[in-house]
Amino acid sequence: MKKTVSVNIKGMNFLIEEDAYELLQSYMNRLTHSLRNEKGSKEIIEDIEFRVAELCSSHLNEKKQVIEKEDIEDIVKTLGEPEEYVEGIEDFTQENKTNSFEDKQSSTNRRLFREMENAKIAGVCGGIGKYFDIDVVIIRAIFLIVFFFFGFGLPIYILLWMILPIASTTIDRLKMQGKPITAETIKEEVESATNRLSTASNSFANKISKGGVYSQRFGSIGQIIKSFFGIASIFIGLIILGFFILLIFGSNIIPFGSDEQFMSLTDIGKIVLEGKSDVYWAWVGVSTASLSAIFFLLIFGTRLIFNFKNKLTKISLISLVFIGFSGVILSTYIGVKSGREMVFEGELEKSIGAVDADTLKIESHFKKLNNSNIKSNGNSGFVTIDGNKITDSGIHFEYTESKDSLYHIYQILTANSSTHKKAERKANNIQHSILISNNILHVNTSFSYPKSDKLRDQEVIIIIQIPKGKFVEIDNQKVRMNFTSRDINININGLGDLDELEKLELLDKDYDEDYSKKEGILEANGYYESWD
Amino acid sequence: MSLENTQAQMRKGILEFCILSILEKKEAYPSEILDRLKDAKLIVVEGTLYPLLTRLKNMELLAYRWEESSSGPPRKYYSLTKMGKTFLEELQVTWDELSKAVTKIIKN
Numbered sequence: 039m040k041k042t043v044s045v046n047i048k049g050m051n052f053l054i055e056e057d058a059y060e061l062l063q064s065y066m067n068r069l070t071h072s073l074r075n076e077k078g079s080k081e082i083i084e085d086i087e088f089r090v091a092e093l094c095s096s097h098l099n100e101k102k103q104v105i106e107k108e109d110i111e112d113i114v115k116t117l118g119e120p121e122e123y124v125e126g127i128e129d130f131t132q133e134n135k136t137n138s139f140e141d142k143q144s145s146t147n148r149r150l151f152r153e154m155e156n157a158k159i160a161g162v163c164g165g166i167g168k169y170f171d172i173d174v175v176i177i178r179a180i181f182l183i184v185f186f187f188f189g190f191g192l193p194i195y196i197l198l199w200m201i202l203p204i205a206s207t208t209i210d211r212l213k214m215q216g217k218p219i220t221a222e223t224i225k226e227e228v229e230s231a232t233n234r235l236s237t238a239s240n241s242f243a244n245k246i247s248k249g250g251v252y253s254q255r256f257g258s259i260g261q262i263i264k265s266f267f268g269i270a271s272i273f274i275g276l277i278i279l280g281f282f283i284l285l286i287f288g289s290n291i292i293p294f295g296s297d298e299q300f301m302s303l304t305d306i307g308k309i310v311l312e313g314k315s316d317v318y319w320a321w322v323g324v325s326t327a328s329l330s331a332i333f334f335l336l337i338f339g340t341r342l343i344f345n346f347k348n349k350l351t352k353i354s355l356i357s358l359v360f361i362g363f364s365g366v367i368l369s370t371y372i373g374v375k376s377g378r379e380m381v382f383e384g385e386l387e388k389s390i391g392a393v394d395a396d397t398l399k400i401e402s403h404f405k406k407l408n409n410s411n412i413k414s415n416g417n418s419g420f421v422t423i424d425g426n427k428i429t430d431s432g433i434h435f436e437y438t439e440s441k442d443s444l445y446h447i448y449q450i451l452t453a454n455s456s457t458h459k460k461a462e463r464k465a466n467n468i469q470h471s472i473l474i475s476n477n478i479l480h481v482n483t484s485f486s487y488p489k490s491d492k493l494r495d496q497e498v499i500i501i502i503q504i505p506k507g508k509f510v511e512i513d514n515q516k517v518r519m520n521f522t523s524r525d526i527n528i529n530i531n532g533l534g535d536l537d538e539l540e541k542l543e544l545l546d547k548d549y550d551e552d553y554s555k556k557e558g559i560l561e562a563n564g565y566y567e568s569w570d
Numbered sequence: 571m572s573l574e575n576t577q578a579q580m581r582k583g584i585l586e587f588c589i590l591s592i593l594e595k596k597e598a599y600p601s602e603i604l605d606r607l608k609d610a611k612l613i614v615v616e617g618t619l620y621p622l623l624t625r626l627k628n629m630e631l632l633a634y635r636w637e638e639s640s641s642g643p644p645r646k647y648y649s650l651t652k653m654g655k656t657f658l659e660e661l662q663v664t665w666d667e668l669s670k671a672v673t674k675i676i677k678n
Binding site: 047048049050069073076077078081082085086088089091092095116117118119120122123 | 601623624627641643645646
């Protein structure tokens with residue numbers, strides 16, 4: 039004994055057994071689902087309903103008054119699985135491309151849940167997969183890659199595990215798939231849940247074997263690329279954040295045992311910029327620019343990954359660009375303003391003395407910096423701040439010919455400022471020790487000036503005039519002057535190292551100031567490097 | 571690409587042409603068209619026809635009218651529009667050329 043129901047199909051009444059009715063209903067649902075992207079789907083469904091009515095009546099006769107399950111099975115077989123013929127016609131037109139785009143848009147309304155039905159751990163990947171309509175295997179693969187290469191996949195997973203609710207009710211499942219909650223969709227979802235449970239569902243087998251899956255996959259590849267860029271931009275954002283924290287606080291926040299420390303933005307500002315307000319504004323400018331960039335990257339990345347398309351994120355991204363630019367403009371303004379503090383050069387020349395010897399030896403003096411309070415960001419080249427003193431290193435050397443038989447030594451101190459006078463005053467503030475003792479020139483490799491003078495391109499240049507035929511010995515290197523065409527006949531010895539071509543070149547040259555000059559620099563660690 | 575797939579592609583292309591050809595002679599309702607197509611073994615599942623008919627109608631190549639039926643639900647009788655006739659003529663030319671070309675290539 040079986041229960042029958044009465045149905046009206048396009049104006050015709052049929053008596054149909056309950057299981058047969060369910061089968062038919064499920065077929066119509068699959069059809070509606072398959073046609074959701076097709077233009078005029080309503081009409082197609084209607085036409086097929088007419089055909090169903092026709093086929094139903096053809097299955098009935100005077101003896102047989104009720105539609106049975108076998109009849110519906112036969113009708114379904116005649117009509118074919120919707121996935122089969124609907125995918126078939128899609129290839130004809132390009133229309134479905136725009137339609138599938140609309141379908142993608144509908145994902146905006148989706149909600150993230152944890153999908154416990156096929157969960158491996160806590161259903162996070164499954165939930166994300168449902169959200170993007172991507173195969174869960176791909177999401178799991180991305181999580182594994184992120185976990186192994188970047189190391190933050192696990193914390194993200196745990197975080198999502200804690201945050202995301204489980205899709206436990208039918209309504210949750212609908213929200214998860216971005217479907218509107220109506221009586222019809224709820225019914226549909228419940229039905230599809232029963233279908234999922236009964237493995238007999240044909241549609242599943244069809245989905246796997248037919249190319250229809252391809253178009254869905256294609257859409258998700260785009261999403262994978264998006265997610266990849268999203269992750270990359272969040273990653274870059276986090277790197278910038280790290281640098282930003284280092285820049286704001288200096289390496290004081292990291293308990294390093296070393297003497298060397300990375301200077302914070304304020305520390306650098308204090309020794310570079312003129313006034314306190316400049317330091318403040320530079321700080322504001324750089325912070326605004328960096329924070330905007332960080333937030334932009336983080337929001338943009340999240341938006342790419344989770345496909346947020348709401349106005350709020352769009353507006354905040356645009357405003358972050360503007361805020362960021364104003365930060366850049368402010369920083370640039372402060373930079374230009376400080377640049378004006380460097381326009382004029384002041385120079386101070388001191389004569390150190392004259393030496394009468396066969397060879398002038400230069401000995402470098404440097405002390406190891408082992409004060410734990412100093413701040414610097416490099417062992418040579420850049421500055422060290424020690425109390426109220428800025429210590430700078432690297433002494434420039436310039437060699438010219440001596441007009442007599444003596445070595446003449448001069449010390450030149452230079453600095454820049456907004457006026458010539460100020461620059462000279464700053465040059466005068468430079469302390470650099472140099473002295474001659476027993477025909478040896480003792481030179482300190484570093485020099486210092488008051489912190490209040492700021493970094494104004496302070497330099498120390500030692501000028502040594504070398505007599506003809508003699509040389510200077512520094513850091514085990516010999517410095518000897520080249521001789522100009524004027525002197526070529528007198529000083530053949532000096533040309534001993536040169537070949538014929540170079541001799542000819544020398545003869546062609548007129549007396550040239552630069553040519554009779556040699557330069558070098560004595561580094562903080564006592565190493566001498568010549569600049570030829 | 572499997573053999574099945576290639577065959578499906580070939581059939582699909584020809585199907586529209588055949589539907590139009592069937593309707594050229596006289597108007598018909600879906601079941602009649604289905605009978606003809608199934609007879610010729612052009613389609614396997616009936617569902618294939620309906621989206622095609624709707625599409626051809628939306629392209630204004632086909633028009634239809636309703637007719638009551640004594641034995642079942644009302645029927646949609648499809649017929650070619652003027653544009654449909656022109657369209658079919660074009661297809662006919664293409665088909666002739668193609669079939670000649672294909673025969674020639676297969677035979678040699």
